[in-house]
Amino acid sequence: NAGVTQTPKFRVLKTGQSMTLLCAQDMNHEYMYWYRQDPGMGLRLIHYSVGEGTTAKGEVPDGYNVSRLKKQNFLLGLESAAPSQTSVYFCASSSPKLNRLNTGELFFGEGSRLTVL
Amino acid sequence: RKEVEQDPGPFNVPEGATVAFNCTYSNSASQSFFWYRQDCRKEPKLLMSVYSSGNEDGRFTAQLNRASQYISLLIRDSKLSDSATYLCVVNMYGGSQGNLIFGKGTKLSVKP
Numbered sequence: 039n040a041g042v043t044q045t046p047k048f049r050v051l052k053t054g055q056s057m058t059l060l061c062a063q064d065m066n067h068e069y070m071y072w073y074r075q076d077p078g079m080g081l082r083l084i085h086y087s088v089g090e091g092t093t094a095k096g097e098v099p100d101g102y103n104v105s106r107l108k109k110q111n112f113l114l115g116l117e118s119a120a121p122s123q124t125s126v127y128f129c130a131s132s133s134p135k136l137n138r139l140n141t142g143e144l145f146f147g148e149g150s151r152l153t154v155l
Numbered sequence: 156r157k158e159v160e161q162d163p164g165p166f167n168v169p170e171g172a173t174v175a176f177n178c179t180y181s182n183s184a185s186q187s188f189f190w191y192r193q194d195c196r197k198e199p200k201l202l203m204s205v206y207s208s209g210n211e212d213g214r215f216t217a218q219l220n221r222a223s224q225y226i227s228l229l230i231r232d233s234k235l236s237d238s239a240t241y242l243c244v245v246n247m248y249g250g251s252q253g254n255l256i257f258g259k260g261t262k263l264s265v266k267p
Contacts, residue, residue: 073257078163078259079259080242080257080258080259080260081199081242081257082257083255128198128199143189143201144199144201144255146198146199146200147198148197148198149196149197149198
């Protein structure tokens with residue numbers, strides 16, 4: 039039961055470098071999300087997608103780009119990393135069917151710890 | 156006023172104690188409410204949804220008070236394994252799942 043898989047789990051970048059975080063889910067979920075979690079800030083939504091080929095901005099989208107070329111994958115890109123992007127990044131997925139049942143269950147990956155020096 | 160507020164704790168309780176967490180939300184039109192659990196350095200996982208009539212799952216009871224705009228989580232007979240951070244989550248504006256707002260979490264530590 040893989041569920042939601044994030045790669046890489048850890049990464050250290052220098053300011054200005056670029057990188058991509060990959061999220062893959064095997065539950066055939068329509069919705070996918072990228073969150074960041076910082077001490078004292080809680081989880082904040084960066085971008086999300088309600089289906090293949092569609093993306094939307096969340097609460098804190100600046101400095102990030104995303105793509106959903108395949109239903110099972112959601113990529114988060116940092117074009118020019120900044121120290122303020124040091125954080126733990128969580129990918130999550132959910133199903134519209136669950137929405138109608140109002141369970142609101144998001145299935146999270148294990149997180150990716152990014153440090154920008 | 157912040158959208159979803161929780162007491163950060165930590166709540167330090169002995170095994171067997173009953174502990175309650177509250178969470179307040181700012182938008183009276185919020186439609187759905189949840190409690191998630193997050194263990195240290197792990198991902199959040201759904202603990203339970205919160206229904207208007209209140210709901211119970213074993214030792215856990217969740218309640219919603221729309222008039223006062225708060226939800227609560229009661230844990231009875233606390234176990235060591237209950238130690239975690241509990242996140243209050245509100246679907247603030249309905250519709251798209253992009254409207255889920257997470258509280259900062261309340262940390263619970265259950266001691267022997």
